Amino acid sequence: MRNMNDIWTGNLKVSGCLVAAIAAALAAAVVAGGLPPSTIARGALSEVEGQATGQAPAPPPASQAPQQPPEVSLVISGDPGTPPRYAVPDFVALSPDAAEMARTIAQVLWDDLAFERDFYMIPRDTYATVPAAQSAAQIPFDRWRELGADAVVFGTVRRTGDEVRVEVRLFAVRTRQQVFGKEYTGTAANPRLYAHTASDEIHLQQRNLRGVARTKLTFSSDRNRERVAGPIDNREVKEIYISDYDGANQRRITTSRQLNINPSWSPDARALAYTTFGPIPDIFISYLYRGVRENPTRGRGTNYLPVFSPDGTRIAFMSGRDGNPEIYVVNVDGSNLRRITNHPAGDTTPTWSPTGTQIAFVSDRAGAPQIYIVGADGLNLRRLTSESHADRPTWSPAPFNEIAFTARTGPGYDIKVYDLATGMTRRITFGEGSNESPAYAPNGKHLAFMSTRAGRYQVFTIGRDGRGVRQVTREGGNFTPAWSN
Amino acid sequence: MKAAAVVLLMVSSVAGAACGRRQAPPVTVPTPPPTAGPPAVTAAPPPPPQRVEEALPVPPEPLAEDGLASRSLDELNRDSPFTPAFFALDSADRDEAARAVVVANAELLRRYPTWVVTIEGHCDERGTAEYNLALGERRAVAVKTYLVSLGIAPDRLRTISYGQEFPFDPGHDEAAWAKNRRAHFVITAK
Numbered sequence: 001m002r003n004m005n006d007i008w009t010g011n012l013k014v015s016g017c018l019v020a021a022i023a024a025a026l027a028a029a030v031v032a033g034g035l036p037p038s039t040i041a042r043g044a045l046s047e048v049e050g051q052a053t054g055q056a057p058a059p060p061p062a063s064q065a066p067q068q069p070p071e072v073s074l075v076i077s078g079d080p081g082t083p084p085r086y087a088v089p090d091f092v093a094l095s096p097d098a099a100e101m102a103r104t105i106a107q108v109l110w111d112d113l114a115f116e117r118d119f120y121m122i123p124r125d126t127y128a129t130v131p132a133a134q135s136a137a138q139i140p141f142d143r144w145r146e147l148g149a150d151a152v153v154f155g156t157v158r159r160t161g162d163e164v165r166v167e168v169r170l171f172a173v174r175t176r177q178q179v180f181g182k183e184y185t186g187t188a189a190n191p192r193l194y195a196h197t198a199s200d201e202i203h204l205q206q207r208n209l210r211g212v213a214r215t216k217l218t219f220s221s222d223r224n225r226e227r228v229a230g231p232i233d234n235r236e237v238k239e240i241y242i243s244d245y246d247g248a249n250q251r252r253i254t255t256s257r258q259l260n261i262n263p264s265w266s267p268d269a270r271a272l273a274y275t276t277f278g279p280i281p282d283i284f285i286s287y288l289y290r291g292v293r294e295n296p297t298r299g300r301g302t303n304y305l306p307v308f309s310p311d312g313t314r315i316a317f318m319s320g321r322d323g324n325p326e327i328y329v330v331n332v333d334g335s336n337l338r339r340i341t342n343h344p345a346g347d348t349t350p351t352w353s354p355t356g357t358q359i360a361f362v363s364d365r366a367g368a369p370q371i372y373i374v375g376a377d378g379l380n381l382r383r384l385t386s387e388s389h390a391d392r393p394t395w396s397p398a399p400f401n402e403i404a405f406t407a408r409t410g411p412g413y414d415i416k417v418y419d420l421a422t423g424m425t426r427r428i429t430f431g432e433g434s435n436e437s438p439a440y441a442p443n444g445k446h447l448a449f450m451s452t453r454a455g456r457y458q459v460f461t462i463g464r465d466g467r468g469v470r471q472v473t474r475e476g477g478n479f480t481p482a483w484s485n
Numbered sequence: 486m487k488a489a490a491v492v493l494l495m496v497s498s499v500a501g502a503a504c505g506r507r508q509a510p511p512v513t514v515p516t517p518p519p520t521a522g523p524p525a526v527t528a529a530p531p532p533p534p535q536r537v538e539e540a541l542p543v544p545p546e547p548l549a550e551d552g553l554a555s556r557s558l559d560e561l562n563r564d565s566p567f568t569p570a571f572f573a574l575d576s577a578d579r580d581e582a583a584r585a586v587v588v589a590n591a592e593l594l595r596r597y598p599t600w601v602v603t604i605e606g607h608c609d610e611r612g613t614a615e616y617n618l619a620l621g622e623r624r625a626v627a628v629k630t631y632l633v634s635l636g637i638a639p640d641r642l643r644t645i646s647y648g649q650e651f652p653f654d655p656g657h658d659e660a661a662w663a664k665n666r667r668a669h670f671v672i673t674a675k
Contacts, residue, residue: 235651281645302645304618325619348619362616369616391613406613436613
């Protein structure tokens with residue numbers, strides 16, 4: 001798991017050193033690790049105001065201690081029983097070439113803050129009646145109050161060549177107090193990243209919630225419409241892609257022109273494991289930042305559906321190497337291969353428990369495929385589901401203790417969730433298209449899945465309560481998503 | 486009726502010979518010699534009729550003008566001499582039709598002993614993407630196991646599963662699904 005300290009230890013220069021295409025694909029993520037923020041303390045308010053109005057821009061402190069844990073008094077609350085109502089007007093462009101960026105950052109920040117549904121986000125097209133503030137001192141709190149806002153964001157963007165400086169401040173409308181203030185610098189390559197960073201920090205400070213705005217998705221896609229080299233017609237390749245959690249910055253990772261499917265993230269979000277049909281299906285790990293591809297299963301038998309253990313040291317997968325689909329575990333370096341299941345029926349689609357001590361998988365040993373749990377040592381087998389067809393278990397992160405899976409609910413499938421504490425199953429989707437292959441967000445509050453509700457299979461995200469569906473992909477067909485930490 | 490009587494007579498005559506009962510043919514029924522060939526003529530207890538067969542033909546080397554032998558791998562697979570074996574819904578069991586297909590394919594593999602094939606397991610789209618990888622794997626293995634039992638060397642047979650990834654018929658009805666639940670033979674070396 002990425003922690004806050006890691007994020008601040010990166011160096012922006014790193015992005016300039018990356019030359020390979022794969023590195024370019026991940027430059028955004030590297031920038032994420034290279035934003036040296038400086039805290040705008042409340043005491044420095046007047047100094048920052050001077051900068052906001054364009055007078056004597058004071059150099060911000062290069063480095064300060066990370067934001068302290070939120071004080072109770074700094075948390076903005078809404079009316080009793082309702083989430084606080086937030087407004088995010090366009091940021092102020094402090095240089096002429098920053099205007100577009102100022103709009104983008106505000107819109108993305110609004111979307112990010114809306115995603116967790118911990119805030120009520122006042123629609124941006126209703127702000128026209130509120131005069132735009134050019135400095136924090138000009139914020140028309142009365143007008144925001146009329147619009148029902150409990151909190152308003154004020155931000156500025158200054159661009160100097162490729163260097164960008166972004167200031168984000170959050171004010172309580174009632175008290176007119178600043179409760180959050182950060183300044184970020186970095187390149188102009190991906191303005192959305194400033195919004196994502198601010199959103200995650202606001203969620204942490206205001207709601208003590210780990211936001212997911214800087215996380216990424218991976219999925220396989222046939223959008224290139226290339227054909228597998230070979231004699232058989234109509235075999236389209238699938239390549240592995242990654243994107244931001246909201247579908248922006250979609251990048252192709254594999255370029256093998258083969259069938260590449262079922263990607264999964266390493267826990268540090270720096271590697272992907274997936275199945276490549278070359279044409280014998282085998283498991284590969286692409287270390288994105290090193291530009292290295294490894295093959296822990298070493299071409300033995302047929303190998304499918306890899307998933308990293310939570311500590312990143314092992315891969316669980318399905319293999320037909322012993323003549324029947326069974327679950328195996330191998331170290332990422334290819335050592336210490338162990339067989340977990342042993343049954344003449346088919347065992348497939350493994351997933352790890354958050355502690356790495358158990359594996360959930362699918363077996364048709366009782367007839368229809370159902371979800372089972374077994375210890376990572378192969379002991380203590382337990383059946384969970386009684387569906388007409390169940391597949392793709394995915395174990396939630398703590399504090400939730402549940403397994404989402406695909407269940408047949410008619411001609412098609414829906415996403416269901418099995419609560420391990422109560423043994424109860426609830427439904428997340430309700431027959432809008434066929435819905436398969438759920439994957440939890442790292443905070444457990446969301447799931448990515450694939451659905452035919454918009455035509456061909458596309459990747460969507462949805463809240464664990466079944467609300468807040470968002471379409472992530474639109475180009476070609478997109479399949480079997482996984483969500484990074 | 487009459488034909489049945491004659492057959493009965495023939496059968497009893499043959500059975501009589503086989504049982505070594507005394508041959509006393511006062512009425513020689515001109516039985517067409519069964520494939521067993523000439524009857525034993527020794528007076529001593531006649532041995533059972535000896536089955537005479539032609540020596541096994543030498544497996545014919547594919548001739549130069551053999552259409553299949555001269556074709557490239559790509560050409561062979563584009564218009565494959567192998568017939569796919571089809572499966573029932575959510576099943577890797579070989580039904581009678583599938584077994585007949587595999588027997589015919591085994592014959593072809595015997596005729597072209599250098600050919601190496603990959604048996605691809607395929608599924609229709611009604612299962613789930615992940616489970617279908619396991620189901621296709623079992624379909625391919627089921628066909629391989631049967632081929633090996635028919636005497637084909639296992640090292641000439643690779644198995645893989647494409648799950649539901651590459652349907653042969655892109656349709657969404659039973660006719661299409663039936664075509665897509667199959668073990669497909671691809672020649673990978675010759």
